[in-house]
Amino acid sequence: MTKPQAKTKTKIQERNSRAILEAGLDVFSAQGFRGATLDQIAEAAGLSKPNLLYYFPSKDAIYLALLEQQLQTWLYPLRAMDPLGDPLAEVMAYVRRKLELSRDFPRESRLFANEILQGAPRLMPEIEGALKRLVEEKSAILTRWMSEGRIARMSPVHLIFAIWAMTQHYADFDVQVRAVLGPGHDPFAEAGSFLEQLFRKLLAP
Amino acid sequence: MTKPQAKTKTKIQERNSRAILEAGLDVFSAQGFRGATLDQIAEAAGLSKPNLLYYFPSKDAIYLALLEQQLQTWLYPLRAMDPLGDPLAEVMAYVRRKLELSRDFPRESRLFANEILQGAPRLMPEIEGALKRLVEEKSAILTRWMSEGRIARMSPVHLIFAIWAMTQHYADFDVQVRAVLGPGHDPFAEAGSFLEQLFRKLLAP
DNA sequence: ATTTATCTTGACCGATTGGTCAGGTCGGGC
DNA sequence: GCCCGACCTGACCAATCGGTCAAGATAAAT
Numbered sequence: 001m002t003k004p005q006a007k008t009k010t011k012i013q014e015r016n017s018r019a020i021l022e023a024g025l026d027v028f029s030a031q032g033f034r035g036a037t038l039d040q041i042a043e044a045a046g047l048s049k050p051n052l053l054y055y056f057p058s059k060d061a062i063y064l065a066l067l068e069q070q071l072q073t074w075l076y077p078l079r080a081m082d083p084l085g086d087p088l089a090e091v092m093a094y095v096r097r098k099l100e101l102s103r104d105f106p107r108e109s110r111l112f113a114n115e116i117l118q119g120a121p122r123l124m125p126e127i128e129g130a131l132k133r134l135v136e137e138k139s140a141i142l143t144r145w146m147s148e149g150r151i152a153r154m155s156p157v158h159l160i161f162a163i164w165a166m167t168q169h170y171a172d173f174d175v176q177v178r179a180v181l182g183p184g185h186d187p188f189a190e191a192g193s194f195l196e197q198l199f200r201k202l203l204a205p
Numbered sequence: 206m207t208k209p210q211a212k213t214k215t216k217i218q219e220r221n222s223r224a225i226l227e228a229g230l231d232v233f234s235a236q237g238f239r240g241a242t243l244d245q246i247a248e249a250a251g252l253s254k255p256n257l258l259y260y261f262p263s264k265d266a267i268y269l270a271l272l273e274q275q276l277q278t279w280l281y282p283l284r285a286m287d288p289l290g291d292p293l294a295e296v297m298a299y300v301r302r303k304l305e306l307s308r309d310f311p312r313e314s315r316l317f318a319n320e321i322l323q324g325a326p327r328l329m330p331e332i333e334g335a336l337k338r339l340v341e342e343k344s345a346i347l348t349r350w351m352s353e354g355r356i357a358r359m360s361p362v363h364l365i366f367a368i369w370a371m372t373q374h375y376a377d378f379d380v381q382v383r384a385v386l387g388p389g390h391d392p393f394a395e396a397g398s399f400l401e402q403l404f405r406k407l408l409a410p
Numbered sequence: 411a412t413t414t415a416t417c418t419t420g421a422c423c424g425a426t427t428g429g430t431c432a433g434g435t436c437g438g439g440c
Numbered sequence: 441g442c443c444c445g446a447c448c449t450g451a452c453c454a455a456t457c458g459g460t461c462a463a464g465a466t467a468a469a470t
């Protein structure tokens with residue numbers, strides 16, 4: 001009777017919802033929220049606009065569903081940093097995983113970049129809440145490792161910022177990176193060994 | 206008889222063109238090209254929309270004028286890197302100047318970030334031309350310094366990318382940086398000493 | 411086979427978009 | 441005072457925006 005619910009989805013609901021989110025990711029990540037249009041998303045999803053609005057009540061709902069859906073994936077690598085592991089190995093693994101995310105999910109990276117660039121109007125609660133707590137938790141671990149002399153002493157939060165900045169740069173500014181490098185380069189492979197070198201040197205006590 | 210030309214501007218032309226570009230910078234940097242509207246720009250400039258279009262023929266023209274106007278300022282710090290100077294001091298000075306640009310001109314930084322995020326449709330010629338040549342020129346200098354053993358050996362282009370990524374991060378993702386740091390922090394001051402430490406250690410031969 | 415809930419669409423709506431235009435106002439030179 | 445070009449505006453336009461709706465097509469359950 002009512003609009004499709006999350007529970008007990010039919011095959012068609014499953015397929016079309018997925019197609020809409022996939023199309024929305026394409027369009028929102030490339031144009032930002034305001035720049036994207038329902039017509040673009042509908043066409044990319046292979047649906048008519050009214051049919052698209054049969055599955056999601058509004059443009060806003062699609063966008064919010066995308067942000068929510070991708071946030072956990074995006075934070076996972078930092079969550080995975082193990083307080084019991086070897087400090088250098090843990091940080092390097094984080095850098096590597098974050099760069100892999102940039103390489104394999106550049107649209108998701110640009111989706112967040114667009115949102116934050118425009119003041120994070122819809123993501124601010126998550127940033128001030130879950131993200132801030134996660135950074136504080138991992139900062140405490142980094143600080144402990146530093147005071148134990150296992151990695152060099154520095155601001156742990158700005159270390160995390162540096163990892164974010166440099167890995168996401170290769171996703172968000174991909175066209176600039178490729179244009180400046182010119183043909184015959186593999187940006188992500190080169191970035192991998194460059195960042196390996198950079199952080200290994202930086203973290204050495 | 207014709208529309209106002211660049212040459213022999215009247216006082217009013219001077220004042221209104223400036224107000225439009227200032228307002229356009231505000232709106233375009235906050236909303237991106239597609240998200241910005243002429244009404245928003247006109248209101249921010251204190252002009253009516255038809256009057257705004259008396260000074261610039263189109264939305265596109267305002268946007269292009271802004272990109273062009275700011276590009277030189279944005280590239281200047283890299284241009285200023287002196288091949289005859291002390292390698293470490295020159296690179297550190299570049300980092301410092303780039304961070305100052307992020308601090309003092311965050312709107313300009315976000316304007317470019319928005320443009321490149323969306324595939325640099327209007328800036329690609331400049332990126333492939335002037336910017337690429339500039340990076341190649343400075344990369345050659347960095348490479349020479351490295352082979353002379355004056356700074357550590359690494360990919361010079363990715364070193365430049367790292368400087369861009371980390372300094373612009375503090376402008377483009379300002380709201381995230383402040384939200385995660387919480388109150389009682391001066392992001393740019395902290396970033397200054399963090400980046401000083403990072404690059405000094407990285408560049409040490 | 412018929413009912414019933416799910417799925418899909420063309421036509422449409424008011425609001426907003428970038429942009430036009432005819433005509434009005436203003437200020438400085440004569 | 442008058443004139444002329446620079447400056448400014450209300451009214452308007454076609455296109456596009458996010459979203460609605462009634463009715464038709466399709467599939468699933470009985």
